[in-house]
Amino acid sequence: MAKNVPEVVARRLPRYYRYLGEQLERGVERISSRTLSEMMKVTASQIRQDLNCFGGFGQQGYGYNVYDLHEKIGEILGLNNCYHIIVVGAGNVGRAVANYTGFRNRGFMIEALFDNDPHLIGGRINGLPILDAAQLREYCAVHRPHIAAIAVPRSAAESVLTELEECGILGIWNFSHADLNCRIPVETVHMSDSLMTLSYRISHRTRDDNKGDEQ
Amino acid sequence: MAKNVPEVVARRLPRYYRYLGEQLERGVERISSRTLSEMMKVTASQIRQDLNCFGGFGQQGYGYNVYDLHEKIGEILGLNNCYHIIVVGAGNVGRAVANYTGFRNRGFMIEALFDNDPHLIGGRINGLPILDAAQLREYCAVHRPHIAAIAVPRSAAESVLTELEECGILGIWNFSHADLNCRIPVETVHMSDSLMTLSYRISHRTRDDNKGDEQ
Numbered sequence: 021m022a023k024n025v026p027e028v029v030a031r032r033l034p035r036y037y038r039y040l041g042e043q044l045e046r047g048v049e050r051i052s053s054r055t056l057s058e059m060m061k062v063t064a065s066q067i068r069q070d071l072n073c074f075g076g077f078g079q080q081g082y083g084y085n086v087y088d089l090h091e092k093i094g095e096i097l098g099l100n101n102c103y104h105i106i107v108v109g110a111g112n113v114g115r116a117v118a119n120y121t122g123f124r125n126r127g128f129m130i131e132a133l134f135d136n137d138p139h140l141i142g143g144r145i146n147g148l149p150i151l152d153a154a155q156l157r158e159y160c161a162v163h164r165p166h167i168a169a170i171a172v173p174r175s176a177a178e179s180v181l182t183e184l185e186e187c188g189i190l191g192i193w194n195f196s197h198a199d200l201n202c203r204i205p206v207e208t209v210h211m212s213d214s215l216m217t218l219s220y221r222i223s224h225r226t227r228d229d230n231k232g233d234e235q
Numbered sequence: 236m237a238k239n240v241p242e243v244v245a246r247r248l249p250r251y252y253r254y255l256g257e258q259l260e261r262g263v264e265r266i267s268s269r270t271l272s273e274m275m276k277v278t279a280s281q282i283r284q285d286l287n288c289f290g291g292f293g294q295q296g297y298g299y300n301v302y303d304l305h306e307k308i309g310e311i312l313g314l315n316n317c318y319h320i321i322v323v324g325a326g327n328v329g330r331a332v333a334n335y336t337g338f339r340n341r342g343f344m345i346e347a348l349f350d351n352d353p354h355l356i357g358g359r360i361n362g363l364p365i366l367d368a369a370q371l372r373e374y375c376a377v378h379r380p381h382i383a384a385i386a387v388p389r390s391a392a393e394s395v396l397t398e399l400e401e402c403g404i405l406g407i408w409n410f411s412h413a414d415l416n417c418r419i420p421v422e423t424v425h426m427s428d429s430l431m432t433l434s435y436r437i438s439h440r441t442r443d444d445n446k447g448d449e450q
Contacts, residue, residue, distance in 0.1 A: 098438030223313030
């Protein structure tokens with residue numbers, strides 16, 4: 021039923037899910053496509069079109085049932101599953117990911133980190149063990165993690181990716197600066213790209229506004 | 236000269252910068268638009284069109300001078316500046332940001348964190364002090380930080396944003412789950428959205444491939 025959700029709609033799903041979750045927390049039971057469109061900054065007709073992909077939850081003159089729609093979108097997003105996550109690379113980035121526990125209540129559980137630095141192996145970050153990268157295959161064979169966060173330097177990302185694919189990992193959450201191509205789904209978090217874009221927008225805004233550059 | 240760079244081109248600049256940086260590290264002195272297009276996964280004519288925005292560095296039959304182009308794009312991105320960053324919120328997200336020191340060599344210096352939790356105030360993360368959120372205005376008046384990372388819960392994000400705007404912050408690096416609107420540039424890192432999208436892609440891929448769902 022939800023198989024043919026276009027990519028661009030799928031990309032909006034996490035935002036729908038977040039907004040509807042907020043409304044639920046506030047005790048809102050139903051919502052009009054107009055209100056939803058104002059929150060999402062998408063036209064109301066786009067909202068209706070998007071939500072029709074999931075089986076048309078709206079009723080003329082009633083709007084959408086917030087709870088039902090939130091549940092349905094969560095289900096389409098696969099959030100009813102529980103995902104076990106490993107983090108490859110226990111440097112600053114891996115440490116950051118391991119410390120970011122905000123998704124635990126949505127069923128994303130970080131289980132362990134891997135590194136090849138003898139000084140790090142055996143240690144813990146946020147209570148999670150740092151294991152020897154040489155044991156990655158063995159670990160995956162036993163524990164069958166679903167997702168691997170790649171938090172290694174760019175130069176190592178490709179070979180780590182190959183190993184993870186061979187280990188049967190289902191999806192990659194990429195924090196390395198490499199743009200990875202592989203058979204399995206990859207989502208990249210571009211922390212430094214976003215900071216560079218911010219720098220761009222700050223410097224150009226400053227110049228445009230003739231405020232002078234303080235740096 | 237680089238003022239009229241279209242938004243979509245500006246969004247590609249960090250990637251150009253990264254790819255050219257890689258080539259520089261490898262000692263590559265010049266690069267054809269074709270090679271660059273293969274790395275960037277953008278058509279060669281798009282590359283030429285993009286780079287013409289910056290004054291046309293390419294020469295027929297020669298390609299682009301990697302060093303010059305990298306420098307120029309870095310300049311357009313504002314990376315010749317040094318940005319002082321504060322992190323508002325010293326919970327897991329703020330901790331993650333403070334631990335992510337990968338941008339220091341590009342001139343982005345995190346200086347301090349702020350929180351209103353008495354148990355956190357006075358502590359340190361990655362060597363950086365956690366200050367009382369009540370002192371934010373005073374700190375900004377004295378130290379004039381350029382960028383603020385917002386790492387507070389969604390419910391607090393708007394009020395923190397207002398305060399930061401009043402403090403004269405030039406740009407916001409948003410890690411909260413709120414989509415912020417304000418006069419100053421905001422770049423949002425959607426960690427949980429990317430994880431939800433990954434979940435979506437994993438669950439739909441799994442179903443499509445008839446592998447069965449292991450969870």
